Amino acid sequence: MSVIDSMPRSVENGRPSDNGRRTRAGVGLTAPKRLGPTPMFGVHRPATVSAVDDPSLSRHPRPIADGSDFIRPDAGQILDALRGVAGDWLRRSTWRGAVSLALWCVSSYMVGLITVFGLVASIATSRIGGTGVAVRASLLRLLAELFNLDRRRIDALSGIRTPPLALPQPRVGAAPAELQQLWVQSPMRRRLPAFGLIRLPVVTAAAAMAVAWWCGTILGLELSIRRLELGLHRVHDYFNWRHKVDVLGVALRPWTMPWVEAVIVLVAALAGLVLWPRVQRALLSADAAFVRELTAWLDGTSTTELSREVVRLSETRAQAVTAADAERRRIERDLHDGFQPQLVNIALNLGLARSRLATDPEGASALLDRAHEDAKRATEDLRNIVRGIHPSVLDERGLDAAFSALAGSSRVRLQIDVHLDRRPPREAEGIAYFVVAEAVTNVNKHTNARIATVTVSEIEGSLRVLVQDDGEGGARSEPGGGLAGLADRIAAVDGTFTVTSPPGGPTWIEARIRCGS
Amino acid sequence: MRVVIAEDSVLLREGIGRLLAEGGIEVIAGVSDADALMIAIEETQPDLAIVDVRMPPGYRDEGVRAAIEIRRRWPSVALLVLSQFVEERYASELIASDTQALGYLLKDRVADVDEFLDAVRRVADGGTALDAELVRQLVARSRRADPLAQLTPKEREVLDYMAQGRSNAAIAETLVVTIGAVEKHVANIFMKLDLPADDDQRHRRVAAVVQYLGS
Numbered sequence: 146m147s148v149i150d151s152m153p154r155s156v157e158n159g160r161p162s163d164n165g166r167r168t169r170a171g172v173g174l175t176a177p178k179r180l181g182p183t184p185m186f187g188v189h190r191p192a193t194v195s196a197v198d199d200p201s202l203s204r205h206p207r208p209i210a211d212g213s214d215f216i217r218p219d220a221g222q223i224l225d226a227l228r229g230v231a232g233d234w235l236r237r238s239t240w241r242g243a244v245s246l247a248l249w250c251v252s253s254y255m256v257g258l259i260t261v262f263g264l265v266a267s268i269a270t271s272r273i274g275g276t277g278v279a280v281r282a283s284l285l286r287l288l289a290e291l292f293n294l295d296r297r298r299i300d301a302l303s304g305i306r307t308p309p310l311a312l313p314q315p316r317v318g319a320a321p322a323e324l325q326q327l328w329v330q331s332p333m334r335r336r337l338p339a340f341g342l343i344r345l346p347v348v349t350a351a352a353a354m355a356v357a358w359w360c361g362t363i364l365g366l367e368l369s370i371r372r373l374e375l376g377l378h379r380v381h382d383y384f385n386w387r388h389k390v391d392v393l394g395v396a397l398r399p400w401t402m403p404w405v406e407a408v409i410v411l412v413a414a415l416a417g418l419v420l421w422p423r424v425q426r427a428l429l430s431a432d433a434a435f436v437r438e439l440t441a442w443l444d445g446t447s448t449t450e451l452s453r454e455v456v457r458l459s460e461t462r463a464q465a466v467t468a469a470d471a472e473r474r475r476i477e478r479d480l481h482d483g484f485q486p487q488l489v490n491i492a493l494n495l496g497l498a499r500s501r502l503a504t505d506p507e508g509a510s511a512l513l514d515r516a517h518e519d520a521k522r523a524t525e526d527l528r529n530i531v532r533g534i535h536p537s538v539l540d541e542r543g544l545d546a547a548f549s550a551l552a553g554s555s556r557v558r559l560q561i562d563v564h565l566d567r568r569p570p571r572e573a574e575g576i577a578y579f580v581v582a583e584a585v586t587n588v589n590k591h592t593n594a595r596i597a598t599v600t601v602s603e604i605e606g607s608l609r610v611l612v613q614d615d616g617e618g619g620a621r622s623e624p625g626g627g628l629a630g631l632a633d634r635i636a637a638v639d640g641t642f643t644v645t646s647p648p649g650g651p652t653w654i655e656a657r658i659r660c661g662s
Numbered sequence: 663m664r665v666v667i668a669e670d671s672v673l674l675r676e677g678i679g680r681l682l683a684e685g686g687i688e689v690i691a692g693v694s695d696a697d698a699l700m701i702a703i704e705e706t707q708p709d710l711a712i713v714d715v716r717m718p719p720g721y722r723d724e725g726v727r728a729a730i731e732i733r734r735r736w737p738s739v740a741l742l743v744l745s746q747f748v749e750e751r752y753a754s755e756l757i758a759s760d761t762q763a764l765g766y767l768l769k770d771r772v773a774d775v776d777e778f779l780d781a782v783r784r785v786a787d788g789g790t791a792l793d794a795e796l797v798r799q800l801v802a803r804s805r806r807a808d809p810l811a812q813l814t815p816k817e818r819e820v821l822d823y824m825a826q827g828r829s830n831a832a833i834a835e836t837l838v839v840t841i842g843a844v845e846k847h848v849a850n851i852f853m854k855l856d857l858p859a860d861d862d863q864r865h866r867r868v869a870a871v872v873q874y875l876g877s
Contacts, residue, residue, distance in 0.1 A: 521770060528768075531746070537722065549799045549803050552803055553750070554795075554798070555802070558802070
């Protein structure tokens with residue numbers, strides 16, 4: 146144990162210059178060298194570290210601060226190993242694990258038995274409408290409860306957490322018949338009995354292995370004792386009958402052989418004893434993994450699917466953050482580079498006008514005119530910035546109303562078609578609006594299109610936004626550009642975003658934003 | 663002329679008050695939300711109500727809803743809706759019943775004092791004052807491809823100004839042409855939109871605008 150403990154510390158003490166070497170040669174090779182300037186390790190256990198890390202180095206003297214140049218066999222090392230083994234056996238978790246395994250076997254056989262009887266009963270009653278359903282529902286419910294109980298066993302006794310099985314939730318005050326239907330129609334209706342049956346061969350295999358392991362270990366111990374006995378007999382015989390045997394010592398073999406056998410068998414049996422806690426741990430974690438997979442399977446999701454989902458979610462979350470960040474930066478830029486200088490300029494012209502008022506009334510008047518014009522333009526710019534952040538009419542009257550201002554300010558004629566039976570959720574509406582706003586901006590800025598059509602509809606629980614124009618095409622989603630920002634925002638709500646814009650046109654921008662159903 | 667102003671920004675409310683006073687228009691009440699506006703109108707029976715769209719408590723479309731309510735309860739009160747943004751949808755809701763004595767302008771327009779005062783007087787007199795930005799939106803959203811398509815660009819421009827509620831003289835001044843030229847355009851517009859000549863001149867004007875706005 147101490148060997149492993151010392152490793153991270155020795156790495157910590159490594160100088161930066163060692164890093165390259167460490168990656169090339171491996172941690173073990175450089176560890177002893179780094180022990181040099183760290184007397185704490187040098188004094189206590191130089192041998193332990195180097196002997197385990199790299200035996201080839203142990204033959205050579207190495208610079209260790211306290212001057213112990215050679216590796217001596219260390220009794221502590223052997224004691225540590227023994228303590229490790231004893232520790233495994235003394236640890237409470239080992240015994241809890243044993244209980245857990247025993248319970249596993251018992252519960253699996255019980256569940257298997259219940260499944261078999263339950264299936265027989267439900268097949269027998271399947272023709273009798275109400276009763277059949279009731280029997281099937283009870284069986285499923287019982288199996289699910291047993292499954293969750295078993296899961297709790299793993300949590301409590303092995304300390305390995307597994308997700309609970311999601312049971313069908315009836316609405317409050319549901320009639321028993323309704324609840325039965327819920328169970329009978331739940332996606333678990335085939336999988337739960339299957340789970341009950343699958344566990345039988347699995348647990349039988351595991352139990353067979355455990356029994357074989359212990360039989361082997363106990364028989365091995367017994368055999369080694371017999372061999373020792375035989376060995377003692379042979380020694381006795383040898384010394385008593387030496388004179389009767391050939392002087393050349395051919396009899397050597399018969400009296401040594403039982404000893405060799407005894408040692409081999411004893412070592413194997415002891416190994417069985419020593420290693421059992423580890424085997425048991427492996428069995429337990431296999432059991433936990435099995436139950437975890439089963440839970441996912443019973444719930445209708447596999448862990449690989451789930452982990453893929455996790456990866457996807459963290460990616461889209463990152464994209465959402467990026468999109469929000471980019472948006473904030475854009476607003477900051479608009480205000481800082483566009484609006485602020487305008488205000489400063491107005492104040493400047495007003496200041497100039499005031500100082501000229503007495504001496505040059507005409508010049509002052511011209512400056513006032515300019516300041517007036519600039520102020521009006523600044524108000525207009527600010528209005529556009531604010532509307533670009535979020536048009537309030539979108540909340541009050543919906544997408545179609547919000548598109549009017551876009552249509553009014555668009556150079557390219559917009560044909561707008563919004564077919565919605567109901568208002569989509571606010572987030573979906575917001576994103577749809579910005580898809581159209583960005584697309585319309587692009588059409589006006591980068592194309593010679595004459596007309597653009599905006600179509601919004603709801604398809605399969607998604608808000609579908611389509612913007613087409615008759616321009617020359619060639620639109621591309623560039624990193625940091627408006628289209629890329631849109632793609633990020635849409636990805637964050639599990640939507641899809643496609644830009645089709647072949648050279649020569651037409652451009653076709655389609656977004657689908659999930660809005661529940 | 664007696665005016666009530668509903669605007670939650672004190673700065674702007676007082677600014678508009680000063681501006682109107684400059685033009686010899688009397689502000690008899692200044693309120694900051696729709697409920698207070700209703701009470702003020704009930705009590706004072708003004709000629710004109712200037713109403714902000716976004717007001718407490720929700721800062722949503724309180725002003726639009728208040729304006730529609732005022733129109734229903736006190737049809738004689740002229741309405742000038744002011745807003746940070748003009749929205750075709752709100753305007754359509756306001757215009758739905760009647761375009762007479764109705765204005766919907768961007769708040770920015772107060773910066774052009776004379777034009778703003780002109781719009782205020784026009785609305786109080788029963789005319790219309792629709793923001794140029796709003797008219798652009800209305801045109802862009804008009805789905806009818808119809809008699810309006812026959813108009814020449816010049817006539818369309820004139821109609822655009824008519825929709826904003828300007829007089830022929832004002833249009834002539836803006837376009838830098840003679841009043842006669844404008845009148846000729848207007849006559850052409852009436853003809854192309856098939857509006858009979860025996861109607862009252864102002865009615866024809868409104869009809870043309872309404873058709874133009876496609877409401």
